[in-house]
Amino acid sequence: MRPATLLFAAGLASLMVAAAGCAPADETTAPAASAGSTSGAACAPAQLKTVAAGKLTIGTDDPVYPPWFTDNKPDNGQGFEGAVAAAVATKLGYAKDQVAWTRVTFNNAIAPGPKAFDFDINEFSITDERKQAVDFSAPYYDVTQAVIALKSSKIAGAKTLADLKGAKLGAQVGTTSYRAITEVVKPGAQPAVYNNNDDAKQALQNGQIDGLVVDLPTAFYITSAEIDAATIVGQLPQPSGTPEQFGLVLDKGSPLTGCVSQAVDALRADGTLQRLQQQWLSTTQGAPTLT
Template sequence: MTSLRKPFAALLVAAAALTACAPQDSASDAGAAASASGTAGGCAPGALTTRTAGTLTIGTDKPAYDPWFTQDKPENGEGFESAVAYAVAQKLGYPKEKVTWVVAPFGKATTPGVKDFDFDINQVSISDERKQAVDFSSGYYDVRQAVIALKNSKAAGAKGIADLKGAKLGAQVGTTSLDVVTNTIRPTVQPAVFDSNDLAKAALKNGQIEALVVDLPTAFYITGAEVTEAQVVGQFEAAAKGEQFGLVLDKGSRLTGCVTQAVDALRADGALARLEQQWLSDAVSAPVLK
């Protein structure tokens, strides 16, 4: 599936120009409070208080989708989030052979309760509501949401949000994508809510829904490789503060500050930007839906 990255290489560069990146202040806000306590014991490389001594355990959902991962193998280091996870691990003093992956369903990772990972990476948007249940690192990716629709549907010709209100829309449960459907589009037809993006994509392909809301890179991957009878209709304006993906940790985790420091260091030295260019440069500029 990695061969699909190149045909879109010039495309996300333009999309990124349209994407309003959150200011650096907001990137660190998410983990600021936790940083104060999370670094109390220090961030000695390779010697953090992890679930298993000497090992860093990272969670993500299954299947692990392109372009965030490749071949459904988080452990191979390919795909943006796999690469980011290993870069963070390296900053924390854990080389690849000291990293273990576990399956962490999206919904379970963001709800209260003890986790079986040290941190989770799974396109989880930082929000005040979620911060009541879990900790977040600072943001590692600035993101916009987008809508894709079957080419033969009325929704495919949408020029603005108003044109989508009468469409049968879908999104994955518990996601920012679903928030956009319910709070931004506010459709007159009850939207379909799916337990996974796999189910949502199948519904789109089968014509059970006309359009699907996902993040922008995923939108271009789906239409370019999985549901080729669909097209990217457009992207939504960024929120005032900017939407960001963050690493998820247990509420009150002693690792939150150290993980945030690692993410901030990767942003400061340009590593995050380089990984984004390498793995997420597949998409084209999409019109902004207003």
């Protein structure tokens, strides 16, 4: 996706309600706080062991896209994840000038090994497999996956998963969108894999794939603001009864995990997460679930 303008984001905001749902396998419910979970003064900036003393370093990819961020500027506090990150920083006691951003690719952020960030926000679904390499905060968003296609595509009118069995589908590498194809749709053709959604969207427009799988808010943005000839075919059902949830990624065993989870839980309890969903994320109306 190309970054949205603030004007467009503001226009969409009045029409949006939270997208909620469930999707691919291996997602978990909210993770338990780490053994280092603390509260009160112990979670104040002076006590937190951050990568840069006195600062909170937040990671995300480059580029980042609406509706999660705007203008590829994660530090402006715009877009759902930009606003969530800013709210978490504030809840932890960091002023704006005490927050630094660093760019880390999706796959590197969830790979084993020391991190150059305190937490990373980039639509990371919480999975048991990923939890072997990194920590996750409490979840900040429940999401579903969706299929988009050109209106002229043979799958544009699909009503069931069976209607997608003969389709060539694509998704970004390493994402639960890709896993939704292999574990939920299970098409006859091997899915196409792309380094990022820009490459995947180009393949869709070029007719190299019949459909593209992305999270639902992204699907709404692509079809409403980027590819006029595209439509949302439908949402994909969850396989196990557990919703797919996004969490902030931290270093494995990070001493910050408990405090960051506590901040996320507080933002949910005071209604901030719900308000940000209503402001930035698209409605699920018009996106039936494929069964």
